[in-house]
Amino acid sequence: MNGFLAILQRDLRLALRQGADSVMVVAFFIVTTTLFPFGVGPEVNILARIASGVIWVSALLAAMLSLERVFQADYEDGTLELLTLSPVSLELLILGKVLAHWLTTGLPLIIAAPLMAVMLNMDQDGFVTLMIAMLLGTPALSLIGAIGAALILGARRGGVLVSLLVLPLYIPVLIFGAGAVEAALLGISATAQLQIMAAILLLTLAAAPFATAHAVRQAME
């Protein structure tokens, strides 16, 4: 457990000292969301209708773009190799890294999401559901994304590749995340969608660290 906390602390400290990374993710999220009113026109009804989907897609892309940060720097300076060799289980260390990634990207996105929802004229009924759905969904995005980030270590054109690997696996989160907000906006209970999202989160929480650790070990061979 000490190893877990140590790596979490280290990654958080690195992210805070560099600072720009978290801000950049949120800035990307806001800019992408802002593009849609230009693309589909500023009509209030249309924007309110597509708001939940736009926010989710932008969040997905923002989370994906920051994935490279999880392992790439550690891979290049050799830290990852030492982590693999350490007596602490690699799965636990990876969980710590993923948690740090979520705290520095997922959490700011959740805070920024209602702001963008207001700008897109989303109905107020959906706000709470949107935040709960993102609270359940974004950790799953970080967990799934870590698998992709580990697989592309040492690959050519890794950045493009990771999108091709990770985005198809993100689709379930997108479907149920947007579905939950949609249901809340229609005045129906969103419990079913939120429960499925919780199930996705639990499943990825149980399986993804092992897949990621496996991919990291391969990259080290």
Next chain:
Amino acid sequence: MHRFAKPSVFLKFTAPILPWLSALTVVLIAAGLYFSLIGSPVDYQQGHTVRIMYIHVPAAWMGLFCYVGMAICGAMSLIWKHPLADICARATAPVGATFTALCLITGSLWGEPMWGTWWVWDARLTSMLILLFLYLGYMALVNAFDDPERGSKAGSALALVGAVNVPIVKFSVDWWNTLHQPASIVRMDGPAVDPSMQLPLALMILGFTCYYFVVLILRVRLELNERRIRALHLSGMFEDPETPTSAKEQAYEAGHNAEAKQ
């Protein structure tokens, strides 16, 4: 099974099978095409359009079959580190991707006259599209590394993770309300397709499956031979004009066996 995982044994074993399997494929697909285009009745509702089914359903089946095969090969290469399993998985991906694309295209052509639209975002169609993306991602990943070994391993892990999608494709028509019809062939109370249509469908499915194995064997043999030639080039034997041809051939054969003994 482990015995056949040696490249030399694979080459020796598949050489006599290949012509028979090719002939079987031609016969099955020719018979299947005859029965599906001429020898089967038209549908009382769909007319001749129903004949698209004889390409569409086998292609969909092959798309899933190839993915499962690829995932199993990936698991085998991770567990037992057979080089042949890696090659099989790599060789399967483009075939599976082509069948999946064929399924989506024929489905779209079928959907236009029947549903009035080329594409709907229902669960079956979407999950099949994701399957195509997974194939493309796999192919991009295995070719993205300078070291092919590393590419194969990363690909195997991705193939296993992506296998989550296979049951989703299969059961999407049961779990969600879809425009796509529910399962009508593999189900608990027997197939719901008329017997006159079952025969051409079965022939085409078998034919497509045999075709896959023919292509798989050809691609694996090609890859094995390519590797052997590359190794010989690296050893510099081919460049030496003094070496007689027979010696080169002997070295080629010996190379296969040396690899098998490892």
